[in-house]
Every structure is written in structure tokens, then in C-alpha cells.
Amino acid sequence: MVFTSLNFLLFFPAVILLFYATPIKFRWLTLLVASYFFYLNIEPVFGLLTAFITVSTYIFTRLIDKAEEDSKKSVFMYINIAIILLPLFFFKYFIPINEGIFDMLETYDMRWGLPRISFLLPVGISYYTFMAIGYTIDVYNEEMEAEKNMGIVALFIAFFPLVLSGPIERATNMIPQFKSGMKLDPTNFSPGLQMMLWGYFMKLVVADRTAIYVDAIYNNVANHNGNSILLASTLYPIQVYADLGGYSLIAIGVSRILGLEVMQNFNRPFFATSMAVFWRRWHISLIKWLTDYVYTPLAFSFRTYGIWGIVLALMVTFILSGIWHGATLGFLVWGILQGVFLSVEALANKRRSKLVKRFNWSQK
Amino acid sequence: MERKEIIEKLTQVFHKTFDSTDLELTNDMTASDVDNWDSLTHMVLIGDVEKEFDIKFKLKELNKMNTVGHLIDMVAVKTGR
Numbered sequence: 001m002v003f004t005s006l007n008f009l010l011f012f013p014a015v016i017l018l019f020y021a022t023p024i025k026f027r028w029l030t031l032l033v034a035s036y037f038f039y040l041n042i043e044p045v046f047g048l049l050t051a052f053i054t055v056s057t058y059i060f061t062r063l064i065d066k067a068e069e070d071s072k073k074s075v076f077m078y079i080n081i082a083i084i085l086l087p088l089f090f091f092k093y094f095i096p097i098n099e100g101i102f103d104m105l106e107t108y109d110m111r112w113g114l115p116r117i118s119f120l121l122p123v124g125i126s127y128y129t130f131m132a133i134g135y136t137i138d139v140y141n142e143e144m145e146a147e148k149n150m151g152i153v154a155l156f157i158a159f160f161p162l163v164l165s166g167p168i169e170r171a172t173n174m175i176p177q178f179k180s181g182m183k184l185d186p187t188n189f190s191p192g193l194q195m196m197l198w199g200y201f202m203k204l205v206v207a208d209r210t211a212i213y214v215d216a217i218y219n220n221v222a223n224h225n226g227n228s229i230l231l232a233s234t235l236y237p238i239q240v241y242a243d244l245g246g247y248s249l250i251a252i253g254v255s256r257i258l259g260l261e262v263m264q265n266f267n268r269p270f271f272a273t274s275m276a277v278f279w280r281r282w283h284i285s286l287i288k289w290l291t292d293y294v295y296t297p298l299a300f301s302f303r304t305y306g307i308w309g310i311v312l313a314l315m316v317t318f319i320l321s322g323i324w325h326g327a328t329l330g331f332l333v334w335g336i337l338q339g340v341f342l343s344v345e346a347l348a349n350k351r352r353s354k355l356v357k358r359f360n361w362s363q364k
Numbered sequence: 365m366e367r368k369e370i371i372e373k374l375t376q377v378f379h380k381t382f383d384s385t386d387l388e389l390t391n392d393m394t395a396s397d398v399d400n401w402d403s404l405t406h407m408v409l410i411g412d413v414e415k416e417f418d419i420k421f422k423l424k425e426l427n428k429m430n431t432v433g434h435l436i437d438m439v440a441v442k443t444g445r
Contacts, residue, residue, distance in 0.1 A: 141423075141424055141427065142424065143427075276402075276404065291403060295403070296403070296407075296423070296426075297423060299403075299406075299407040300407060300410070300423050300426065302407075303407045303408070303410055303411035303414075304411055306408055306411065307408060309407065309408075309411075310404055310405075310407060310408065313407075314404075342404075345404075346404045346405075349400060349404070349405065350383050350400070353383070353399060353400055
């Protein structure tokens with residue numbers, strides 16, 4: 001079941017009713033049950049993965065809190081991150097890389113009779129993996145204490161509005177909300193439903209319709225002329241924005257109705273005035289995650305190299321962003337390009353601000 | 365080190381890092397108050413501050429510094445040894 005399925009339109013009102021019927025103290029439990037029902041409905045085996053990540057994260061965050069020395073704490077943090085990343089690497093990267101190797105060997109007419117394994121990729125794995133890692137690092141950085149109730153941790157990781165495609169939220173934001181007792185406030189219904197409606201419009205009307213044309217071109221590039229390819233390439237960002245932006249809006253709206261504040265994921269990205277600004281307005285939750293947990297520690301380590309340390313940190317961060325999206329060469333090149341764009345902007349920063357001052361341009 | 369001295373030296377570092385000659389530091393000042401001060405240049409500033417005062421920050425400490433006032437306090441603590 002996904003947001004745009006009829007099942008969800010039955011599921012969600014049922015959840016609201018159950019939510020209302022549950023005493024406030026136990027509403028987190030209702031949401032946990034609902035979230036696992038939602039996720040298992042897609043494929044029962046996937047629930048094993050979220051449960052596995054939950055148990056590991058619960059244990060290691062508690063160990064981090066209990067440890068006395070920083071060296072022990074960081075060991076626990078790294079172990080949990082490695083454990084969580086293993087399934088992600090396996091499902092997302094091992095299989096495509098394996099296939100890539102087979103394909104390459106075939107171009108040299110080497111056909112090995114080795115088995116090609118194909119597994120179902122657990123939906124949402126890229127999202128809740130990152131959320132669990134973020135939580136682990138936050139506990140290590142003493143941004144919050146490890147949650148003692150494993151059920152709350154399980155809810156944080158499997159929370160159904162966010163589990164499929166984000167926004168990638170923080171434990172520091174969600175766990176206190178889960179624990180403070182969620183109220184069904186009628187003043188949330190209208191904004192929440194509006195966001196859902198707008199999200200459905202973006203996804204079903206704009207994204208899915210645009211996809212008809214764009215997919216037709218992209219799946220058959222050799223047989224289309226430059227005009228079509230240009231048009232498809234121009235429409236594609238709009239399609240992606242409507243797709244992910246719409247879906248995120250539904251997620252935020254659903255959460256709002258349940259009385260939960262989830263972060264904004266898009267902020268009129270096409271009105272950005274530079275690539276650096278664009279990346280603060282597009283897929284905000286992902287970029288914030290990468291900034292806080294990858295870019296900042298890297299830039300900090302490289303700070304003795306001045307602006308070139310920044311460039312290196314940017315390249316690593318955006319290459320990671322690229323391959324997070326998918327295990328293809330296209331995504332890798334895309335990530336490199338974004339790193340280059342931001343590096344050029346960073347290097348040209350002083351010269352650009354002189355121009356801005358001279359001609360009085362606004363740069364928000 | 366005396367707080368006044370810290371502020372003087374820090375002002376110099378800010379001028380150099382952000383290429384501005386008239387910036388005056390206040391305790392409540394944050395990144396949004398200064399042109400060019402964003403996550404890209406923040407680390408460069410931190411590196412320059414460390415070099416100027418011969419101190420080293422920890423990443424955890426950076427996360428807790430929200431204003432220039434906090435930065436001055438941190439520098440004071442680290443140079444007070």
C-alpha cells in the first residue's frame with residue numbers, strides 16, 4: 001500500500017479512529033502497530049529489516065550512553081553504523097554492482113554460468129537507514145539521551161508516513177513528540193488535509209502525467225530527435241519535484257493530522273538564485289542530513305586546508321548524495337557535477353559578493 | 365587572555381575571512397548577520413580562529429556555539445590555560 005492507493009484511503013481514517021480511541025499515553029503504540037501493518041502490507045519480510053535495525057540501534061545507543069570513555073562511545077557508534085549500513089549496501093549496491101560486472105564481462109564475450117541473484121529491494125531502506133544512523137550519531141554527540149523504550153525507537157524508524165520516502169527526520173524532533181502524548185487537535189485537520197490534497201495533486205496530476213511523456217522519450221532515446229529530448233529533459237525536474245515534493249507533502253499532512261510536526265522537504269526550489277541556495281531548498285531533509293552528518297565533520301577535519309578542504313568535503317558529500325540515489329554511473333556523475341557546481345561557487349564566493357555589492361543584487 | 369584582546373584579534377580574523385573592513389562584533393551576532401558567513405565559509409573561519417589563537421576546537425563544541433558571544437567565551441576558556 002502506498003499513499004496513492006485506495007487501500008491507504010481506507011487505512012488512514014481507520015488509523016485516526018484507532019488513534020482517537022487509544023488513551024493518549026499509548027497512542028505511540030497504536031502508531032507503531034499501524035506502521036508495521038502498513039509496511040508488512042507491502043512485503044512481510046521487510047518488517048524483519050526494520051526490526052533488525054531497531055534492535056541494533058536500541059542496544060548500541062544505550063551502550064553509548066552507558067559508556068564512560070569517549071573512545072568506547074565512538075566504537076559503539078561506528079559498530080552500529082556499520083551494522084545498519086550492511087543491508088543497505090547489500091540490497092542497493094551489491095546486486096547492481098554484480099550485474100554491472102556480469103554485463104561488462106559479456107561485452108568481452110565472457111559468459112559465466114555464475115548465479116545472478118535478484119532480491120526484492122526493501123522499499124524505504126535508504127530513508128530509515130539514514131534516520132537510524134542520524135539517531136545514533138546524535139546520541140554520541142550528546143544531542144539527546146538514548147531512548148529507553150524500544151517501542152518508541154521502533155516507531156521512530158518505521159513511522160508509516162515517513163518510512164517509504166521521507167522526509168528524513170531526526171530523533172531529536174520525533175522522539176520527544178512521540179513521548180509527549182499526541183493529541184488529536186481539530187485545528188490540525190484543515191492544514192493537514194490541505195497539504196495532503198496538494199500533495200496528491202502534485203503526484204497524481206502533475207508527476208504521473210508528465211511521466212508518460214518523459215518516460216516514453218527516456219526509454220527510447222535513440223529514436224527521438226533533439227527537440228523531444230530537450231523537452232523531456234526540461235520536464236523531468238518538474239516531474240521529480242512534483243513526485244517527491246508531492247509525496248513529502250502527503251507525508252507531512254498525514255503527520256500533521258496526527259498532531260506531529262514533520263520538517264519541510266521542499267521550498268520553491270526552482271526560485272533559488274544559486275546552486276548553493278538550490279540545495280537548501282530541494283530535498284531539504286536529505287541535504288540537512290548530509291550536511292550535519294557528513295559535510296560538517298569532513299569540513300571540520302579538513303579545516304586546516306582552507307577553501308580546498310571545503311572543496312574536498314563538498315565533493316565527498318555530493319558524490320555520496322549521488323550514489324544514495326542509486327547505484328548507477330549516471331547518479332555518480334550527477335553527484336560529481338553537483339560537487340563541482342558548489343565548489344566553483346565556494347571558490348568564486350568573494351568575487352561574486354563584490355559583484356553583488358557593486359550592482360546591488362539580492363541573493364536570497 | 366583578556367576578553368577585550370580576544371575581541372580585537374577576533375575582529376581581525378573576521379575581517380580577513382569575510383573580506384570586510386568595517387565588521388564590528390557583538391555578542392548576539394550570528395551567521396545570518398554577516399555577508400558570506402554560511403556553512404561553506406564557517407569552517408574556514410574556525411580554522412582561521414584556531415590558527416590565530418593557537419587553540420583547537422572539538423566538533424561537539426562547535427555545535428554548541430550559536431553566537432559570536434559563545435565563540436568569544438570558548439576562545440577565552442581555551443586561551444585561559
